[in-house]
Amino acid sequence: MNMQTRTPPSSPADNGYGFSDRIQRQLEHAAHLCAGQGGRMTPQRRDVLGLILTATTPVGAYDLLEQLKTSGRKPAPPTVYRALDFLLEHGLIHRIERLSAFVPCTHLQQDHPHDHSHGPAENCLHSAQFLICRSCGGVTEIADAPRVLDVLKSICGKKNFTMQSASVEVEGVCEDCAPASRGQKGPAPAPN
């Protein structure tokens, strides 16, 4: 009832999670982005996004819940799900359906200091493509998306189907985990 006293999102004061400078920059960027769309980056939402940005693999809602509990607060599921909904709606994170887990949208990851150049929610339809590694659990968002999307658009066009969102999830084994086909590493023995 005292450290809760509203600090603007950009302040370091409400960062009880030791987010790195890099992630704090990404959080500020995100705050600017959703401010531009009339959204408010509250501490809750900021914390959830920060935790997702920090993780190296997709994070589940209840993982987030656990992590949030460590910080004095004792949130319940709706707290997390509401934050996730907000972040999804503003195009700051994606949900990996196969994993029931969440990853940051790439456009937050690739360090630009802070430009307000694109509007992820309004103009572009919600769509994303992922490569999911069964061995390391890592997820890569495919930047090469337009090609996939174009094909899908053309198919939908033919069928008079109005596309509102689309997700592509490819599951397999990533380069790093591939069992030494050309003298690389080899953490995973036999995927399936």
Place this chain on the structure above:
Amino acid sequence: MNMQTRTPPSSPADNGYGFSDRIQRQLEHAAHLCAGQGGRMTPQRRDVLGLILTATTPVGAYDLLEQLKTSGRKPAPPTVYRALDFLLEHGLIHRIERLSAFVPCTHLQQDHPHDHSHGPAENCLHSAQFLICRSCGGVTEIADAPRVLDVLKSICGKKNFTMQSASVEVEGVCEDCAPASRGQKGPAPAPN
């Protein structure tokens, strides 16, 4: 402990669900297919597949469970999930991740009397593409798949990612539900 007395899958005796002739033919076809892969189409699996084939929209595991209960048996979740796993592994159904629900694979739907021509599980990697209508809940499997798949394969190739399965789920509004853009029907007023 008595009506359970094993009847071969093709017998009408274990059909307590009034499956139509058409679906019974599809079930036989499916039985042949998975027999060819060394799988056994047991009554449980047959019933689950029949129910999925009968439905016009994706069916959830617990829906299936309810329906199975009506027939004297009182199955528990594992019964259904095991049947679903089997049907998935043999390429007879697909899981729609966004809906946590299941649909038949199209190659069962398009009435061929019974040819044993293709092997859905061994050679082809597990992949499917769907158009999901938010208005009517209908799901269409995209037959046009190769194009999408080719793009994905090429992307994976570039990244040295070994694709094992892939799913594409496009959500939107289908032709029939589109609010009369050219004097069609118009069951759904305003999707989102």
Place this chain on the structure above:
DNA sequence: AGAATTGATGTAATATTATTACATATCATT
């Protein structure tokens, strides 16, 4: 400033989807 409105959060309970672990039964062969 005070009242009204909207948006965000807290909280408890519950719903939905899925799995684990272990016992039992059935099938295919020897």
Place this chain on the structure above:
DNA sequence: AATGATATGTAATAATATTACATCAATTCT
């Protein structure tokens, strides 16, 4: 009939997600 593999029954529980309602904070209007 005995065996080993496959399939099913059963109870308990785990993991994910939502509902409903109370409260609190920010914004706007007068």
